[in-house]
Amino acid sequence: MATKPNGKSPVSSASDEKVMFFxxxxxxxxxxxxxxxxxxxxxxxxxxxxxxxxxxxLLIDEQGTVIQGFISPSxxxxxxxxxxxxxxxxxxxxxxxxxxxxxxxxxxxxxxSFSWNSELSELQNxxxxxxxxxxxxxxxxxxxxxxxxKGDLYDVVGHMKLVNGHTLTESPVLxxxxxxxxxxxxxHVQLHGGPVIKLYLWDQVATEFCRKFKSCETTPTVxxxxxxxxxxxxxxxxxxxxxxxxxxxxxxxxxxxxxxxxLSSNPAIAEQVxxxxxxxxxxxxxxxxxxxxKQESAKEAFFECTATxxxxxxxxxxxxxxxxxxxxxxxxxxxxxICTNKKCGKVNVDGVPQYMARLSVYDNxxxxxxxxxxxxxxxxxxxxxxxLVSNYFEANANEGVDQEVPVPEAxxxxxxxxxxxxxKVTKHNLSGKTRALTVTKILPLDTxxxxxxxxxxxxxxxxxxxxxxxxDVCESSKSRVGAADAGSxxxxxxxxxxxxxxxxxxx
Numbered sequence: 001m002a003t004k005p006n007g008k009s010p011v012s013s014a015s016d017e018k019v020m021f022f023x024x025x026x027x028x029x030x031x032x033x034x035x036x037x038x039x040x041x042x043x044x045x046x047x048x049x050x051x052x053x054x055x056x057x058l059l060i061d062e063q064g065t066v067i068q069g070f071i072s073p074s075x076x077x078x079x080x081x082x083x084x085x086x087x088x089x090x091x092x093x094x095x096x097x098x099x100x101x102x103x104x105x106x107x108x109x110x111x112x113s114f115s116w117n118s119e120l121s122e123l124q125n126x127x128x129x130x131x132x133x134x135x136x137x138x139x140x141x142x143x144x145x146x147x148x149x150k151g152d153l154y155d156v157v158g159h160m161k162l163v164n165g166h167t168l169t170e171s172p173v174l175x176x177x178x179x180x181x182x183x184x185x186x187x188h189v190q191l192h193g194g195p196v197i198k199l200y201l202w203d204q205v206a207t208e209f210c211r212k213f214k215s216c217e218t219t220p221t222v223x224x225x226x227x228x229x230x231x232x233x234x235x236x237x238x239x240x241x242x243x244x245x246x247x248x249x250x251x252x253x254x255x256x257x258x259x260x261x262x263l264s265s266n267p268a269i270a271e272q273v274x275x276x277x278x279x280x281x282x283x284x285x286x287x288x289x290x291x292x293x294k295q296e297s298a299k300e301a302f303f304e305c306t307a308t309x310x311x312x313x314x315x316x317x318x319x320x321x322x323x324x325x326x327x328x329x330x331x332x333x334x335x336x337x338i339c340t341n342k343k344c345g346k347v348n349v350d351g352v353p354q355y356m357a358r359l360s361v362y363d364n365x366x367x368x369x370x371x372x373x374x375x376x377x378x379x380x381x382x383x384x385x386x387x388l389v390s391n392y393f394e395a396n397a398n399e400g401v402d403q404e405v406p407v408p409e410a411x412x413x414x415x416x417x418x419x420x421x422x423x424k425v426t427k428h429n430l431s432g433k434t435r436a437l438t439v440t441k442i443l444p445l446d447t448x449x450x451x452x453x454x455x456x457x458x459x460x461x462x463x464x465x466x467x468x469x470x471x472d473v474c475e476s477s478k479s480r481v482g483a484a485d486a487g488s489x490x491x492x493x494x495x496x497x498x499x500x501x502x503x504x505x506x507x
Contacts, residue, residue, distance in 0.1 A: 022065035025110050027096045034091045034112065035123060036061045037130040040226075041069075041083060042243045055080070056244065058105055059112065066134045067108040068099060079120050088130050092119040102150040105227045105244050107136070135226065135255055140194035143230045144237055153227035153242055157255050159263055160223050161196055162188040168219050174210045183297060185209065189223055189239075190269075192259065198238040199225060205241040212249050221263060222256045224248040236282060287365030289437065293429050301425050306363060306445065308418040313358035313369060318407050319385045321351040353385040357411055358436065361421070369436040370421060379442040380419070381410035420445055 018032040025034075036059040044053040055076050057069030071079055082089075095115040099108060114120070135155045146152065164185050166172035179185050185206045187199045201209050205225070213220060226246045228239040250260050263269065283304045284292065292298055312318065321337070323330050328341035336348035355377025359370045378384050388408045396403070422441035428434050 021063050022059070022061045022067045022108065022112075023063065025067065025096050025108070025112060027098065027110060029093075029095050029115065031093055034059075034061070034094065035088070035128075035130075036067075036091070037088050037132065038083060038085055039066070039133055040085060040244065040246060044243065056105075057112075058244070060131055060134055062128045062130050064131050064134060065108070066106045067110065067112055068104070068106045069112045069114070070097070071114045075114055075118075079114065079118075082120055082122065086132065088123045088126050089120055090123050093117045103227075103229065103242060103244075104152045107152075133253060135224070135253075137255070140191055140197065140237075143197075143239065147230040147232050147237055150229070153229055153244065155224065155226040156189065156191070156197075156199065156228050156239060157222070157224040157259055158189040158191045158194075158197075159221050159259070159269075160187055161190055162186075163213070168221065171219050174213060176207070176210050179206055179210060182299070187223060192262070198233075198236065199223075199228065200238060200240045201225070201245075201247070202241050204243075205245045205247060208247045212247055212252075216249060220249040222250050222260045224253065224256050224259075233282065285365040286361070286363050286368045289368075289423070289425070290366060290435070293425060293435075298425070298430055300427055300430070302440065303423055303425065304420055304443075305423055306418065306420050307361035307368070307370070308363065309359050309361050309414050309416065310367075311360040311415060312407050312411050313360055316358050317404070318355070318357040318411060319353045319389065319405070320356045322354040324350045324352045353389040355385045357407070359414075359439075370423065370439045371436050372439050374440075376422075376439045376442050377411075380414055381408075383410050418445060419443065 019035055020030065020032045022034070022036070039058040039060055041055055041057040044056050045051065046053055052073045054073055055071040057071070058066060059069050060066045091112070091114070093115060095113045096110045097113045099106070099111045135157075136152075137157060138154045142154065143156075146154075160168060163172045164174070164179075164187075174185070183206070184200055184202045187201065187209070188196050189199050190196050224247070225239075225241060227242050227244040229242055231238055231240055248256050251257055283306075286305060286307060289303060289305060321330050322328060323337075323339035323341065328339055330337040330339055330349060330351055332338075337351050339349055354374055355372050357372040357377060359372055361368055361370050372380060381388075388410060389405055392405050392408070420443040421439050422443065423437045424440050426438055429437065
């Protein structure tokens with residue numbers, strides 16, 4: 001029997017062909033044959049230069065050993081037409097190159113690279129069984145230990161809690177057009193024996209998820225995604241899909257079948273929802289917030305940020321006059337105050353002062369201006385804006401109705417205080433009209449993080465090593481702050497906010 005160049009003995013087949021197992025593949029050229037099932041293949045792109053690196057593959061031989069394969073761009077056309085996922089092939093002649101050091105999808109130290117004299121052909125009438133797939137599952141602790149290391153990409157399996165913010169009991173309807181435009185969707189997945197974790201699916205993987213989700217006769221429960229990357233986004237561990245990722249559900253493969261069976265025998269586990277983990281807002285520094293706003297895929301979102309107040313910004317009114325019904329800004333008509341909210345449209349409304357103070361704040365990363373609105377102002381000062389305005393005019397009865405109300409002591413006394421601010425990134429921030437961030441809630445530092453009751457979330461993260469990447473986070477909230485929407489339009493305008501006046505009915 002012939003010996004291959006590196007001195008190791010290949011396996012002889014009945015036709016005396018030299019066949020090598022993956023376990024014996026080493027570095028350097030090999031004039032021998034490999035036999036394998038093609039599990040998966042995908043394009044690898046340079047995210048900076050936007051150039052094609054090559055075609056990567058995941059292969060498994062008859063012994064169940066998995067190895068990564070690679071075809072350079074100049075050779076892709078020669079082989080691509082012959083390649084189909086799931087089929088069994090033989091490859092004559094190849095080169096053993098070192099497995100890449102980042103985003104590895106197999107344990108083997110060597111990659112099978114197609115060389116100038118490689119010949120690929122499908123195997124017919126196979127008598128030797130080849131496994132269809134091989135997965136690499138790890139615990140939450142392993143994901144956490146590998147976070148942001150850009151090393152091995154592991155597979156994850158669990159049961160879904162939320163799909164783009166909707167529970168499975170809601171039978172979520174996925175808008176594929178919207179998801180394609182956003183390029184991603186978010187699934188909250190409960191790991192077996194572990195916590196709920198956020199899983200961001202990108203581009204083709206998001207599309208594949210939608211296709212499988214819709215094709216199921218009943219709402220699917222179990223989700224398996226291969227080769228996910230671990231990242232820490234806003235202080236929270238998250239998983240993101242890569243260009244190599246694949247999606248499986250309920251009865252697609254044996255691991256999902258097994259998991260579904262376990263889940264069916266433990267219905268109480270399926271019903272458990274840890275709202276704190278599932279729906280909590282992302283925590284960011286001021287610097288991270290500004291970095292997020294610059295991302296192309298950034299959306300309107302709610303975040304938490306701990307900062308210290310160092311001043312009340314001068315030159316702006318600290319409150320505005322709102323509609324008593326919807327809290328939108330009012331304007332003065334010929335004989336009364338008119339609500340500017342078209343959906344409300346009330347005339348002859350009573351004007352109610354609402355907070356719209358601008359606070360200069362800072363943390364260890366950056367300084368910013370936070371616009372304090374509505375109930376957030378009351379939470380900070382302990383007093384309603386209407387109370388402070390009324391107190392001023394009661395103490396200054398001789399002042400006219402057009403008198404500007406100075407910043408009250410209740411606001412000035414907050415200088416030097418540190419708080420956990422719930423801020424909203426608005427469309428005005430994203431369009432570059434303002435850097436001022438709207439505050440919707442304030443939490444004391446010694447209280448647990450509050451949660452939003454809805455986690456309809458779009459998040460941008462590292463999508464893959466060969467596509468555009470980012471560290472964006474976007475989480476929406478069910479919490480409706482009427483004053484925020486009304487006030488932000490005014491506060492986020494570059495024009496100077498008009499001076500505050502005494503509230504009046506307009507009669």
